[in-house]
Amino acid sequence: MKLSSQNQSWLFLLLFIAVSCGSDADSGSQQAALVFKQTSNTVFARFPAEPDRLNPILATSAYARAINEQIFQNLLHFDPYTLELRPQLAAARPVVREVADGKYAGGVGYTFNIREEAVWDDGSPITAEDVAFTMKAIFNPLVNAAHVRAYMEFVSGFETDPSNPRAFTVYTNEKYIIGEPVVSNISVLPKAVYDPSGLLDDIPFSELADAEKASRLAKESKALQAFAEAFNSAPYSREKDFISGSGPYRFVRWETGQELVLEKKEGWWGESIAPNDPLLSAYPQNLSFKIIPDQVASMAALKDEQVDVVSQIDAKDFTDLQANEEMTRRFSLQTPPSMVYYYVGLNNKNPKLADKRVRRAIAHLLDVDELINTLYYGLAQRTVGPFHPTKPYYHDELPLIAYNPEKARALLAEAGWEDTNGNGIVDKVINGMPTELALEYMISAGSKFANNMALIFQDNARKAGVEITIAPKEFTVLTDHAKRRDYDMYAGAWGQDPVVDDPKQLWHSESDTPSGGNRVSFNNAEADRLIDEIRETLDEEKRNALYLKFQELIYEEQPYIFLFAPLERIAISKRFEAKTSARRPGFFVNDFKQKNIQ
Incomplete structure (x- = not known):
């Protein structure tokens, strides 16, 4: 099998790379006419979820990492x-x-x-x-x-x-x-x-x-x-006197569910070394991270200029902002590529989901193309496996899984699931007990997209006799359930770094622990063998061939339902000079330089 050319994926990236690396540029006359509500050298950034810890070794969320990078x-x-x-x-x-x-x-x-x-x-x-x-x-x-x-x-x-x-x-x-x-x-x-x-x-x-x-x-x-x-305890993750790093900002306060504030250190050691180096820059005096899970509330805060930067904007809201002349005068709206993919995690240890035919059947009940076109306004690219489409070893020769309720029902029947009592839900005897294929689907309560997607998923699943109950949860609660494997299905996203992938954290059986990343409990001896070989194969051509085999195995086993890689949707106040990034969360507040607006 040949390694795919990636023409479409790289085109997808190149179309937006100029946007991702360019700062917002506006004419002086336009800026002179603007009066902003916020005038201090403080960046107010909206985060859609609470960070889990201010400890870079223990933290697992992308939101925590974005804050920890300012302290450590x-x-x-x-x-x-x-x-x-x-x-x-x-x-x-x-x-x-x-x-x-x-x-x-x-x-x-x-x-x-x-x-x-x-x-x-x-x-x-x-x-x-x-x-x-x-x-x-x-x-x-x-x-x-x-x-x-x-x-x-x-x-x-x-x-x-x-x-x-x-x-x-x-x-x-x-x-x-x-x-x-x-x-x-x-x-x-x-x-x-x-x-x-x-x-x-x-x-x-x-x-x-x-x-x-x-x-x-x-x-x-x-x-x-x-x-x-002591190290695992709350003080070393939440209390001011126990959190200290070499970065330009120090932790000031954390009001749960409201705000987390950092302030710039006086005489910080790195300030005079390389002032234009984004890894050592620290232009704002204060950083305020506003915890606003709800999309509607975040848009209200943006329009009222309570926040300066918002990412992960709902696609419909983003297109509405683009059509709003006053908002485009005050905010730079950007769509950089994002090293993230979205998925639905399936609990492989759940007896209802232990059969890969059932997992594939459920994958056939998600119309991903409809999600992209109607809920994401085309601002995404479908994915078929565990690596980002821009990676050169992404396996784009694997066929996308089509929406097909009839195929789903046939697979369920093959796996022994039939509607024996005529109530519209397929059932099967598991461990001696009649069991209906009723599944709970955990989603982030504050995500408009996740809620709308869940409703479509729920409606489609009924056509194959699968009952889905939607369970909106706060992000930290959802994560805790996933760590404990206390779920049927959950909506997830995975951010990747710009290096070759090591699949061990997410896919190896040794990572199926409460603090490990294999939260779907995927255990497969052949996958473990391939992962171990990938990790030690330095020859790029040989390693890429192993990546392809690994993706084929994941495709066959269906531990996730892979959805798409989104373009980021970011609004940044024009009172700052700022760039966007392919790294999550898509912006770096330490590098926001306040403009001299009269």
Whole structure:
């Protein structure tokens, strides 16, 4: 099978790349005529859901990550506009060398130097000791960071440079397709704040990097247990005195369900280094993240200029804004590409959904083309698998799953589901009990699109004898249910980074844990084998062939219903110079520069 050319996908991206990287430009005369309600150098950003934690190691939501990136910093990070992996805390990208002998033979060494200017809030230097502590925290098996550890299990050693406290080397026991991004794209925490008693000091990193030894330590080490209990606790994720990073902003307050506020630090170390570098810029004095789940309320807040930037705007609302002359005078409306795809998650452990024929039947009950055209106004591209359509190994030769209630009913009958009592709902005896195919579908309560889509889904499902009950929930509640596998189906979205994909976090059986990313409990030995092989195959052509096989398997097993990759819909107040990005949430508030509007 040939690797697909991706012409349509790349055209989809290129049509909008100019928009995504361009700032909003307006004539001086037009701007002079505008008077804005907000005049302070504060960016008011609407978020559709509460962040889960202000702790970059524990947090799992995209909303938390967007806020954490203002407080904490990584060794390297992805430039929001070029998507290039570039230095942030590190002085440069690491020196990478293959290790030929010694205890790390066969692996790779990544040697970093931290910027000399980089300091914590108390003025003390950021050192290799802080990085080593952060790595220990991540690898502590009692810390709720399985979603991070899934990517880092190939890391085997950490050595500081005895002649330079800012230099260190991270060693891996094997080559890994995304080795450099993984070892460098982690947020560094101040040891003095997060482990003030030195609980992890006497525990070698090598012990934690060995899964067997780490498991034993988790049972035996009181220090490891005490650290995890404190680190996992609410104060280190919500309380001002327990949250500290090297970034330009500090945490001020969090009013649950209302607002989360950050303020710029005086004399922040990075301000004078590279003022035009988006990874080190910090133009606004304050950042206010307004929690507004409801789409109608968010549009009211935008029109009243209570917020300066809104993303994930309902497609109909966005087209209405484009037709509103006054709103286009005051806001830049942009549609950058988004490294996200939408899906319906299916609980593969649920006895009703354990048969892949049932999962495929339900996939035939979603008219995705209708969703895109009538609810998304064409601002999306259909997807067929677990990788974004712009990735060069996306398998566009797999046929899109058509809306077909008759095919769905036939598949259900093949799997033993028939309407035996004539009530319109198919049923089957499971574990000795007559069971109807009645499913609860969890959606985000504040999403107009999710609610409208659910109604269409519900109506279509009835045609094949499937009863769907819509369960609107707040985003954090929905996420909690998904983590506990306490659901039948849920509406989800997955954001991807601009690197080659490691499917382990979402699809490997080892990630089917409460803090792991395999929230549909997909367990397949062949998928695990392919994932393990993909992770260690450095040859791009061979790896791409494995990606294709993996997508074919996922297509056959139908653990998700894959929907589409949307274009982002963003409104940004013209009182700021600002760019949009393909990285979620589509904008970076630290890089909003207030205009001098008279």
